[in-house]
Amino acid sequence: MMNKKTSIAAAIAVALLASVPLFGSDVVVQFGIDALSMATLAQAWNLMGGFTGYPSFGNSVFYGLGAYGTAIAMTKFGMPFGVGLAAGVAAATSCAALVGLPILRLRGPYFAIATLGVNGAMAEIVSNLRIAGADVGLVLPLTRNDASFYELSLALLVFCTGCVAWAATSRFGMGLVAIREDEAAASTMGVNATLYKVAAFVLAAAFTAVAGGIHAYWSTFIDPASAFDSTLNVRMVIMCVFGGPGTVFGPVVGSFILSAIYEVLAAQISTAAALLFGVVIVVAVIFMPKGLADLVQQAPGVGWRYFVRNIRENGI
Amino acid sequence: MFPLNRKYLTTAAMAAGAILHAFAGARANDVVTLGASVQLTGSSANTGRYYKDAYQFAIDKIDAAGGVKVGGKTYKLALKILDNQSNVNLSVRQYVQLVSADKVDFLLGPFASNFALSDSSVSEKYRVPMVQGGGASSEIFTRGYNYVFGTLPAADDYFASTIDMLAKLGIKGKKVALVVADDSFDASVAKGTRQHLLDAGTTIAVDRTYRSGAADFSTILTEVKAADVDAILWSGHETEALNFIRQMQSLNVNPKSFYGFTVGVPTEDFRRALGKSADYAFGMTPWLPDAKLKDRWFGDAAAFAKDYQAKFGYAPDYHAASAIADVETFAIALERAGSLDPKAVRDAIAGVSFDSVYATVKYGTNGQIALPQVVVQVQGGKLVPVFTDHFVGKALFPIPAWDKRP
Numbered sequence: 001m002m003n004k005k006t007s008i009a010a011a012i013a014v015a016l017l018a019s020v021p022l023f024g025s026d027v028v029v030q031f032g033i034d035a036l037s038m039a040t041l042a043q044a045w046n047l048m049g050g051f052t053g054y055p056s057f058g059n060s061v062f063y064g065l066g067a068y069g070t071a072i073a074m075t076k077f078g079m080p081f082g083v084g085l086a087a088g089v090a091a092a093t094s095c096a097a098l099v100g101l102p103i104l105r106l107r108g109p110y111f112a113i114a115t116l117g118v119n120g121a122m123a124e125i126v127s128n129l130r131i132a133g134a135d136v137g138l139v140l141p142l143t144r145n146d147a148s149f150y151e152l153s154l155a156l157l158v159f160c161t162g163c164v165a166w167a168a169t170s171r172f173g174m175g176l177v178a179i180r181e182d183e184a185a186a187s188t189m190g191v192n193a194t195l196y197k198v199a200a201f202v203l204a205a206a207f208t209a210v211a212g213g214i215h216a217y218w219s220t221f222i223d224p225a226s227a228f229d230s231t232l233n234v235r236m237v238i239m240c241v242f243g244g245p246g247t248v249f250g251p252v253v254g255s256f257i258l259s260a261i262y263e264v265l266a267a268q269i270s271t272a273a274a275l276l277f278g279v280v281i282v283v284a285v286i287f288m289p290k291g292l293a294d295l296v297q298q299a300p301g302v303g304w305r306y307f308v309r310n311i312r313e314n315g316i
Numbered sequence: 317m318f319p320l321n322r323k324y325l326t327t328a329a330m331a332a333g334a335i336l337h338a339f340a341g342a343r344a345n346d347v348v349t350l351g352a353s354v355q356l357t358g359s360s361a362n363t364g365r366y367y368k369d370a371y372q373f374a375i376d377k378i379d380a381a382g383g384v385k386v387g388g389k390t391y392k393l394a395l396k397i398l399d400n401q402s403n404v405n406l407s408v409r410q411y412v413q414l415v416s417a418d419k420v421d422f423l424l425g426p427f428a429s430n431f432a433l434s435d436s437s438v439s440e441k442y443r444v445p446m447v448q449g450g451g452a453s454s455e456i457f458t459r460g461y462n463y464v465f466g467t468l469p470a471a472d473d474y475f476a477s478t479i480d481m482l483a484k485l486g487i488k489g490k491k492v493a494l495v496v497a498d499d500s501f502d503a504s505v506a507k508g509t510r511q512h513l514l515d516a517g518t519t520i521a522v523d524r525t526y527r528s529g530a531a532d533f534s535t536i537l538t539e540v541k542a543a544d545v546d547a548i549l550w551s552g553h554e555t556e557a558l559n560f561i562r563q564m565q566s567l568n569v570n571p572k573s574f575y576g577f578t579v580g581v582p583t584e585d586f587r588r589a590l591g592k593s594a595d596y597a598f599g600m601t602p603w604l605p606d607a608k609l610k611d612r613w614f615g616d617a618a619a620f621a622k623d624y625q626a627k628f629g630y631a632p633d634y635h636a637a638s639a640i641a642d643v644e645t646f647a648i649a650l651e652r653a654g655s656l657d658p659k660a661v662r663d664a665i666a667g668v669s670f671d672s673v674y675a676t677v678k679y680g681t682n683g684q685i686a687l688p689q690v691v692v693q694v695q696g697g698k699l700v701p702v703f704t705d706h707f708v709g710k711a712l713f714p715i716p717a718w719d720k721r722p
Contacts, residue, residue: 025416025417026412026415026416026417027409027412027413027416027417030408030409030412030413031409034405034409124527127498127525134503135498135499135500135502135503135506135525136453136455136500136503136504136507137430137433137455137500139433139455139458139459142437142440142441142459142461144441146441219405219408219434219437220434220437221430221433221434221437221455223430223499223500224498225430225499225528226404226430226434266399266401266406273401274357274358274401
């Protein structure tokens with residue numbers, strides 16, 4: 001999967017991205033932090049939704065737990081940021097394991113529906129916890145170093161993508177794909193489906209939680225509504241599916257492009273931004289349902305017929 | 317895996333170009349620019365418009381009167397406003413854009429406490445003063461920030477004057493129900509109100525928090541009815557207040573003497589939507605268009621309200637008046653500071669004291685204004701001010717039961 005050319009291209013891309021704070025304006029850095037962490041969320045979702053075929057609509061719960069774990073450790077116990085992140089990851093991964101064991105037995109829409117409830121329930125629990133600031137939220141100390149938040153977000157994305165790249169070629173990843181294609185057959189062939197699914201879920205939760213923790217420290221304020229934002233789920237799904245679920249670089253490129261489009265729309269024509277963003281997604285799903293990754297691989301050979309074929313296959 | 321084809325490159329280049337274009341900005345010589353990112357679209361746009369219109373109105377008025385004299389030189393004020401689409405993350409980015417790329421000189425605030433909480437961290441980070449009239453939550457002012465000032469009174473004390481009035485009407489020893497939404501601002505209100513209620517010697521018989529945006533209050537109302545309380549204190553958002561009152565009526569829930577709301581009651585929409593059912597409801601506002609409030613640029617608050625209505629086609633409320641005070645704070649502080657240096661202006665803001673259409677503007681050491689809420693009541697379809705720290709009008713009290721009204 002990862003041939004030499006791809007590795008070099010990826011390394012150059014990372015080097016370019018890493019140098020952004022050196023010459024980019026503050027606004028670009030600010031946008032970069034958001035875009036990088038959104039890409040991490042899409043990539044983490046990819047593990048479950050793309051490789052394993054279990055579309056989760058509850059990943060934002062891990063984001064929220066990561067944010068709250070970090071915030072509580074830092075503000076209530078005076079811990080450093082690193083310990084806070086670890087606390088967030090611990091909270092999110094244990095939640096993933098606990099929730100994953102029962103609900104990963106559900107398949108298809110039933111799994112999606114079950115995950116939908118988790119986020120709201122957790123927001124409700126947190127808004128009643130005094131240590132989490134209840135409904136008021138938590139205020140974190142202010143730091144004036146956006147460049148390091150940027151580099152941290154980039155490092156997280158690189159690490160997350162590295163893990164996905166490893167998973168794509170490893171026995172673990174093959175197992176996940178086997179589960180996606182036919183879970184019963186995979187089990188028969190000796191894949192421990194439950195273990196694999198829970199492991200993928202926990203891994204996704206860990207990355208999502210770190211992104212949440214970084215966001216909490218960077219934005220200096222979290223409350224249940226912003227930490228457990230259910231629209232975040234929708235965005236990670238859209239970005240991953242737009243880029244190409246089940247591929248290594250698709251979700252990253254997809255989320256960069258969508259983030260940039262959204263940013264431009266928001267800056268230029270704010271009133272219609274949400275509408276136009278919706279149109280972009282509808283068009284993307286109709287013309288390239290398999291995502292950017294598939295488009296880039298297939299379209300150069302067949303040109304516009306690629307889109308026609310997709311529409312035919314969609315049955316429109 | 318990604319052979320960079322032309323289509324992809326063009327898209328990326330276009331996106332990057334547009335972003336860079338959007339970020340470019342310049343600063344004119346004799347203009348002081350105030351920047352703000354406000355909810356012009358999305359769920360909070362209805363209140364966001366007050367800020368946009370009032371900011372512009374105040375700036376136009378000050379410029380028409382010759383602008384601001386700063387250290388012997390006269391500057392015009394200008395406004396750079398962005399639409400945050402009721403999205404907190406976007407609003408933070410837009411404030412960074414305002415200070416770093418658009419090079420605005422000073423910042424005005426967004427609407428709502430959760431926005432002000434996040435956005436003011438940008439002003440603190442870049443050490444650019446922000447005067448905001450949209451966030452009242454005490455969390456904004458207890459972080460030890462130096463560059464954020466607020467013209468809405470503390471959320472904790474929203475019910476203070478109401479409870480003061482109830483104490484005079486004999487609430488001591490009575491049972492009270494407290495119903496509040498679960499957002500940051502209303503949680504602040506609840507925290508302060510509980511203390512005020514205990515200090516007034518009442519029992520909090522029902523203390524319920526509901527999810528913001530809830531439309532069904534029947535469970536809470538049944539509980540309130542069963543507890544047979546004397547008064548209901550309610551804090552949330554306007555649409556929810558309308559639903560709450562409608563359901564109170566349909567379930568015939570009658571506190572023995574009183575019900576009051578933090579929001580809704582002062583607005584025209586509220587009275588129009590509820591018709592006769594709006595009668596007797598108590599509410600509060602830090603501001604009424606009173607001719608006694610004198611202002612250097614607008615004359616007085618009554619004249620301001622008339623001009624505002626004529627210009628924008630809707631009546632101003634305290635959000636608009638508070639936004640006017642934000643702009644005027646900068647005008648006064650710039651003259652006092654005699655320089656455009658952010659630190660000097662910040663110190664000048666901390667020391668201002670002037671009369672405006674909104675109130676006498678003066679900031680506490682934490683940066684927040686101290687203002688009493690005027691208790692108001694709907695009486696025969698009209699809004700009547702009733703109580704400040706003494707009675708200023710007649711309260712229709714106790715409120716008659718729904719089925720005993722004419």
